[in-house]
Each structure stands twice: as structure tokens, then as C-alpha cells.
Amino acid sequence: MSLLLAFRRWWAILFVAVLSLPAIGHFLPDLPAPMRTVVAPEARWWEEANKRMDPYLNNTFGFRGAVLAAHGAYVRFIGAPRGPSVLRGTDGSLFYTGDHALEQSVGQLLRPALVGEFVDWVISLKREIEPWGGRLVVVIAPNAQTIQFDHLPDYARRQMKRPTEYDLLDADLAKAGIAHADLRPPLLAAKAAGPVYWRFDTHWNQRGALIGFNAALAAVGRADLEINPDEALGPPEPRTDGDLVRLTGNGTTEPADVQYPVKPPVAVGAASLTPLPGITQARSPRFPFPPLAFETGHPGPRIMVIGDSFTYGLWKDYLAYRSSAFVWTHHLFCRGDPAPIARFKPEILIVAAAERLFPCPLKVPEWAESEVRR
Template sequence: MPLLMSFRRWWAAIFVGILLLPTLGHVLPDVAGPPPTVLEPEARWWEDAARRLDPYINNTFGFRGAVLTAHLSYVRAMGDSMTSRVLKGEHGALFLNEDKALEQSIGQLVRPEPLGKLFDMVKLLNDYMTAHGGRFVMLVPPNGHTANFELLPAYARRLKKAPTEYDLVAQRMKEAGITFVDMRPIMAEAKKTGPVHWRYDTHWNLRGALLGFNAAMAAAGRPDLEVSEGDALEPPVPSYVGDLGRLSGIRPAEPDLDYPGKAPMQAPRNPVAVPGVMPEVSKTDPFVPYAYASGHPGPRILVIGDSFTQGLWEGLLAYRASVYGWMHHRLCRFDMAAVERFKPDILIYAPTERAMPCKGEPAHWPPTPGPG
């Protein structure tokens, strides 16, 4: 009698194949997964393998991306989430763990098609402003992961590679001759004399916001509209405030630094609305657009941005513009007709880094049907 009957041989082959799957997973294609947190085993791992080797194995098993993606889909289907929305970094720093912001900032995620749609839409805005005698500027506030890169966990810093999406956008805008403000070197230089981005919040601080506004005005050819730090900011004071702290329930061990704003950074109490310009949105929408008249001379400035500019730039815009407006970019799907109605002298497109790629089909031109 043979050791393995014919039907048992098939079962044996299937069993051996299953055992080999993890090994094959190291050489076969896999879907993208979260960056590994351990890149190599500890030194002399064989002396205490359970403690020193297991973390490495748990980060490098076969079909890791497929397994983790399937697990995340399962958890979401169950109506739960085992993933933290906040990533802990060095010296107590906190980072957003959503929107693939970490992977984007360290170059592990590059999305050519959404970036191509972004470029096409930005070119439309630039061509429109050029045709109407105005100035267009694109400015990208960096993710906290980019601005405070040195505070990321060590494993994330070691995974950094180029080009990142920010690199590609900056290069594409330069090649097309579109005015683009790369905030990364500006903020890196400013950090030598004080913080420019919160350690416990997703946003830049008031100093970072002021740097961004001034850089946009200079890029638009209006350095006379810049506001000095001395005129806009008080000396820094300790603060424990931060949206990432609230999300995670973590109270920082040491305070961050805040720069209280002087009058130019403060929004007017009773601004004069300019009717018929901005699209209507729900009252519960956190990003209500606005168009106001300041009552003094200056250019008409419109900003298409997000929470990095919504309130933080309102006082500065009121201080320097005759008419100023803001609306959310909606991931490239904003109301293009509002640009025509506003008739800006300076148009600034300012999505934060993690919101650069377009989602779906972007706004197009003309925004309304043409004659005939």
C-alpha cells in the first residue's frame, strides 16, 4: 500500500503550498501597505529572539500589504477602528495618522494621476488670471510630518525617499512657469529663530501662517503688502493647545509655544459682506466661504485654501486688501464661477500638502455655459 494514496497526495501538495505562501510573499507582487515600523532585527537577536526578532518578523512577513489592507477593511466593516488617528513622534510630538500624510511626506506614496489633474486645474487658474491682468500664486503649507520631520519616529525618518509629491508639484510648476511658493525652505530657515508649526496640532502656528502670507505677497509681486513679525505677533507664550492632543486624549508633557496675534492678525468684528459672490453652503459646513470689503484701498485678493488659511489669514487679508475672500478648495472641486464673480487682482491657491492631489474630477473652465 503506497504511503500516500493519490487523493492524499493532492491534500499534501495543498498543505505544503499553504506553508510556503509566507515565503512566496517575499518575492511575489504585493499591494501597498503602511510603512514598516521596524526595518531590521536588533543586534545579536539570536540571544533573545522572542523579544529582539519578533518585532522585525511582524513587520516583514509575506503579503504584508494585502493582509493589513484586508484587516483594515474588516475592522471598518465591523464599525470599529483599531488604528490610532495620531502618531507619536520624538520628544512627545504628535502627528496626524490619516490621509496617508506620513507616507506622502516621506515619499512612500506618490499619486501621478491626481497630481496631473491638479496641474491641469492650476494651469487653468493661472491662464485665467494672466488673461485678466491679475497675478496667480500657488502656495502649499507643508504637513506637520514635513515641517517637523526631525520629530518623526526614527523608523519613519529612515524610510524617507525622493521625490515626494511636494517635490514633483514644485518641479512641475517651475517647468510650466507658474508662480509657486515652496514653503519648506522658508520654514526651515525660520525655525532657526523659533517654531513655525505646532508640535501637538496639524496646523502651522501664527508665525508660520504669517510667513506663508508674506511669501504669497512677495511671489505675487507685492512685497509692500507683507506684514512684519513685530507688527503682527506678540512674544511667544507657553501653550498646551492642539487638535492632535484632543484627538488622542494625550496631554503633552511640556508646552508648545504660541505667538499671540496683534491687530493685523485679528479678523474684523463686523466685516462688510460682498453679496452674490460666494457659493451657498450648509450652515453646518465647517468651511463657510466669505467675501468682505475692508473699506480701505488695496488689491482684491481671493484665497482658495483650507483650515491653514481660513481663519489664520483673515485678519491679514482685511489689513491689506480692499476686498478679500476665501473659499475651500474641496480637493480641486471648488466653485470656479466664484473666481469670475470675485474678479481678483491676486488669486492664491493654497491647499495643504496632504490635500494637494485632486479627488475626482477637478473644477473646469468655463464655469458657466458660453454664448451660443
């Protein structure tokens, strides 16, 4: 029986089309995907193709982003456990890879529309403080991958591209006339004198946090409020914990990490702070970042921070030391209620988001859904 019968011809065409999809996928737009861990075949791959060529093919097939996204959706649907989003650097440091942080830092992920939404949101906040002459500044805490780039695996460093989303934001804020402190240069420069990020934690350490705080004040025209690191930070101490260590299931770090404890007079005790009621609304018990609102009892400007975990605990002493009153509230991924701004009337409003979290997402995390103003 001839293979050229009509119904068999159609099946043959369909079969060839399906086989061609991976090749066609190399030239068509795709969804964002995790960083490729192999960017070239091994030398003399033809001698042991199954060993030397397969890792490369597993990283370069067409529609890779769509396939991996479908796999992730299926894993979530069936409730299967997911592996930790942690990458080990060349020096043993751990990097968080959730929220596409690695792809974002090396310029493999660009979302200009989401960056533009963030800028529009910041512009709306600036309008809120204009009636009383408040000043606004944006600071973005870089991913550890951005500052500790030299400790990333070779395959990640080789895929570095420009511009990055941080570059896009810097340019867009300048066009909009929004004050912005680019924290990459001062943090990179400060590395020569000691660590500015923890090796086994997602966040910067107390030293990096202080550099970010001082840069924000300088960018808003209040360099007189900057805090001298020698005045604020004690000598380095070992730290045997970290959120990335917990994420991997290990108990402690080895070798120990380094922290710089905040010391008096910058370390302000809770007893010296007076709560400011009626400024912010209470959060649900499952929300990890309840807002802060206090009077400090000494002179200084009224400072408000709209931030996330990079500033929640690490900036509290700095804010209390340099303000007469301060408020900290979570940015809720560009969806926060602006009403606390009008109630508090800050002289300085600092929008301080982590690099991986600043692009306004299409969907907020589950723990934030109940807090978003609808």
C-alpha cells in the same frame, strides 16, 4: 494509501502555493501601507527570536499593504472603534498620521498620477483668471513631519527617500509654468528663531502661517504686500490646546505649547469688514469650513484663496490687512466649483493646500461629499 494520488497532489501544490505567498509578496507590487515601525531585527535576535525577531517580521511580511487595507475595511464594515492616528515624536511632539502624511513626508509614498491631476486642476484655474489678467500662485503647507523631521522617531527618519510628492509637485508646476512658493526652505530656516508649527496640533502656528502668506505674495510678484512679523505678531504665549491632544483624549498639553497672537493693526476686527453677498454658495451645516467673502474698506488687490484648514482661520487677518476685498473657499480636493472665481474676479488667486491633502484623491471625505460639484 499513497500521498501521490492525483487529488492529494493538487492539494499539496495548493498548500505549498499558499505558504509561498508571503515570500512572493516581497517581490510584487503592493498597496500603500502605514510606515514600518521596525526596519531591522534586534542584535543577536536568534537568542530570543520570539521577542527580538517577531517585531521585525510583523513589519515586513509580503502583501503587507493589502493585508492592512483589508483589515481597515473590515474594521470600518463592523463599525469597530479605530485608534487615534497620532505618532509621538522624540521630543514629545504629536504628529498626525492620517492621510498617509508620515509616509508622504519621508518619500515612502509616491502618487505621480494624483500629483499630475492636481497640476492639471491648477492649470484650469489659471485659465479662469486669464481674461482679466489675474495672477495665480500655488503654496503647499508642509506636513509637520516634513518641517519637524528631526523630531520623528528614528525608524521613520531612517526610511527617508527622495523624491517626495512635494518634490514631484515642485518639478511639475515648474514645467507647467505655474508660480509656486516652496515653503520648506523658509520654514526650516525660521525654526532657528522660534517654533513655526504647534507641537500638539496638526497645523503651523501664526508665525508659520505668516511665512507662508508672505512667500505666496512674493512668488506672485507682490513682495510689497508682505507683512513684517514684528508688526503682525505679539510675543509668544502659552497654548494648552491642540487638535491632536483632543484626538488622543487628553485634556491639555504638558508642557504648554506656544502661540503668537496677531496684534493690531494687522488684527482686523470683524466689525470693519463688509460681507460680499452672491460670491460663494452656502455650505451645509455639517461642513466645517464655510466660505468667507468680505470687503475691507481700504486699498489693496482683490485676493482669493482656495485652501483648507491651514489657511482658513490663520490667514483671515493677513488677507483683510492687505486686500481691498478677499474670498476664502475650500478646495474640495480638486473638485470645487470655479464659478466664484468669475464672480469675484481676483487680481491674485492663491491655491494653498496642505501637503497631505493636495494630491487629488479618488474619493473625498464624507463631510465634503454633499459640497462637491458633480
